[in-house]
Amino acid sequence: MGEIWGLFGSKLASLLFMWAMIQRYFPHQLQNLIYKFSEKLANLFYPYVEIKFFEYTGEYMKTNEAFSAIENYLTSLSSNQAKKLKCEFVKQSLLLKMDEQEEVYDEFEGIKLTWGLRKLIRNTKSVSFYPAEDKRYYLLTFHCRYRGVVTKSYLNHVLEQGKAIGLRKRQRKLYTNCTSYGDCDNKGRWSHVIFEHPASFETLAMDPHKKKEIIDDLTTFSKAKEYYARIGKPWKRGYLLYGPPGTGKSTLVAAIANFLRYDIYDIELTAVQTNAELRKLLIGITSKSVVVIEDIDCSLELTGQRETNLDSGKGEEQNNMVTSVKEQVESVAAGNFKGNRSSKVTLSGLLNFIDGIWSASSGERLIIFTTNYVEKLDQALIRRGRMDMHVELSYCGFEGFKMLAKNYLSVESHYLFDAICGLLEETNITPADVAENLMPKVACEDVETSLKRLIQVLRSSKEEARLKAKKEEENTGTNESNGQDSLEDKKEKDAKYKELVKEH
Numbered sequence: 001m002g003e004i005w006g007l008f009g010s011k012l013a014s015l016l017f018m019w020a021m022i023q024r025y026f027p028h029q030l031q032n033l034i035y036k037f038s039e040k041l042a043n044l045f046y047p048y049v050e051i052k053f054f055e056y057t058g059e060y061m062k063t064n065e066a067f068s069a070i071e072n073y074l075t076s077l078s079s080n081q082a083k084k085l086k087c088e089f090v091k092q093s094l095l096l097k098m099d100e101q102e103e104v105y106d107e108f109e110g111i112k113l114t115w116g117l118r119k120l121i122r123n124t125k126s127v128s129f130y131p132a133e134d135k136r137y138y139l140l141t142f143h144c145r146y147r148g149v150v151t152k153s154y155l156n157h158v159l160e161q162g163k164a165i166g167l168r169k170r171q172r173k174l175y176t177n178c179t180s181y182g183d184c185d186n187k188g189r190w191s192h193v194i195f196e197h198p199a200s201f202e203t204l205a206m207d208p209h210k211k212k213e214i215i216d217d218l219t220t221f222s223k224a225k226e227y228y229a230r231i232g233k234p235w236k237r238g239y240l241l242y243g244p245p246g247t248g249k250s251t252l253v254a255a256i257a258n259f260l261r262y263d264i265y266d267i268e269l270t271a272v273q274t275n276a277e278l279r280k281l282l283i284g285i286t287s288k289s290v291v292v293i294e295d296i297d298c299s300l301e302l303t304g305q306r307e308t309n310l311d312s313g314k315g316e317e318q319n320n321m322v323t324s325v326k327e328q329v330e331s332v333a334a335g336n337f338k339g340n341r342s343s344k345v346t347l348s349g350l351l352n353f354i355d356g357i358w359s360a361s362s363g364e365r366l367i368i369f370t371t372n373y374v375e376k377l378d379q380a381l382i383r384r385g386r387m388d389m390h391v392e393l394s395y396c397g398f399e400g401f402k403m404l405a406k407n408y409l410s411v412e413s414h415y416l417f418d419a420i421c422g423l424l425e426e427t428n429i430t431p432a433d434v435a436e437n438l439m440p441k442v443a444c445e446d447v448e449t450s451l452k453r454l455i456q457v458l459r460s461s462k463e464e465a466r467l468k469a470k471k472e473e474e475n476t477g478t479n480e481s482n483g484q485d486s487l488e489d490k491k492e493k494d495a496k497y498k499e500l501v502k503e504h
């Protein structure tokens with residue numbers, strides 16, 4: 001045995017020596033020939049192709065979408081075949097993934113393929129700024145004879161299936177930006193929680209026609225990738241939701257995000273202090289997301305400059321030319337956003353800034369502004385093309401009430417509905433107030449008690465409104481009569497004056 005090892009060692013040393021000589025003294029063409037020949041020889045002994053899919057790629061170590069898709073695709077194979085597994089808790093269920101150094105087998109059109117999860121052995125001398133897991137990769141091994149089928153069909157099949165599984169099990173997130181002023185380590189970064197709001201269009205109390213219009217618009221938008229690419233615009237749509245407090249603006253935002261299965265980015269603009277911070281936040285917004293700026297009229301004092309310009313007869317495009325978008329945003333960033341009347345920034349400027357940043361990325365995004373005072377907003381914002389859909393959320397009507405009664409009390413008709421219908425026509429009450437009164441106040445409260453409580457509230461509110469109107473009428477009457485007194489006084493004075501003139 002010793003002799004065999006000795007012979008093998010000396011042959012290997014001779015081969016290595018010959019290879020070194022070839023590399024040093026032989027021309028490149030000859031080297032290539034030898035390399036090809038040796039590769040063919042190696043293929044005879046190991047005729048397999050290996051493909052690596054790293055978890056992070058590129059200079060900035062971006063997550064490799066192929067890695068995530070493969071991970072999803074292999075989930076069921078892993079739970080059936082792998083001996084070492086990792087477990088995660090996703091969407092109230094357990095998700096099993098194969099552990100490192102494990103292998104699973106797949107079959108596609110009669111071809112046998114092996115998937116393994118590997119980790120590169122790290123060079124202890126080199127310093128890495130990325131977590132240990134960034135060196136993980138999936139290794140796909142198959143016979144070289146199937147190279148064509150694997151690279152053309154199998155890999156597409158894996159990526160498509162993996163993406164579809166990913167979408168199904170995706171946990172959506174609600175992102176918010178750092179809202180502490182002064183020193184905050186997370187400035188310009190998003191922090192998130194899992195988004196699990198139960199709102200949906202089914203539970204939203206709203207005019208059914210308006211609801212259908214929104215659903216149709218969202219569906220069209222979500223399928224319009226090619227259309228936006230063709231017209232050369234970022235795949236983005238703007239929604240303006242307005243109406244009194246408690247009419248369901250935030251609920252509609254949640255219902256939209258749930259309908260499209262998008263993440264939500266809730267931007268607190270008053271907490272953004274520099275232009276760089278705003279840019280960083282906007283760049284960090286991923287595709288398939290709803291970007292929300294709530295109470296836009298309170299977030300930024302953006303109307304001042306715009307109003308002046310509009311009043312003085314200058315068009316909005318002209319105004320945009322005076323200060324570039326970048327200047328506008330920088331000027332806001334330089335000052336305190338809130339109450340900075342001298343700021344040159346306009347909402348349209350902010351929207352253009354967003355457009356500029358997003359035009360460089362391909363994903364779809366919805367931007368939603370909410371306000372209680374639509375009349376306070378800049379005309380440029382109101383114009384279509386910037387905020388494509390304007391949705392007014394108003395006081396509760398009978399259709400809205402029926403929806404809430406169905407959700408909260410599980411009733412679709414009741415003898416008290418007629419009375420409620422009549423009262424709703426005569427009173428302004430928000431869906432939030434209706435919902436509050438329909439909620440049982442004690443355990444096992446029956447439907448009738450809840451509806452009667454609502455009727456009581458509607459009657460009180462109607463009476464309050466009547467008294468208020470009466471008071472206002474009286475005040476107007478007093479003012480008018482005050483006005484008349486002074487007119488009579490004036491007449492009396494005039495008469496006296498004329499008498500005096502006559503006397504003289």
Ligand SMILES: Nc1ncnc2c1ncn2[C@@H]1O[C@H](COP(=O)(O)OP(=O)(O)OP(=O)(O)O)[C@@H](O)[C@H]1O
Nearest residue numbers: 203204205244245246247248249250251431432435
């Ligand atoms: N249209 C609606 N349909 C169903 N529920 C509603 C509706 N409007 C309000 N509600 C209920 O009232 C609560 C408050 O509503 P929401 O926060 O959406 O109102 P809002 O218009 O955003 O108010 P604000 O302007 O004060 O932010 C919600 O949690 C929801 O339960």
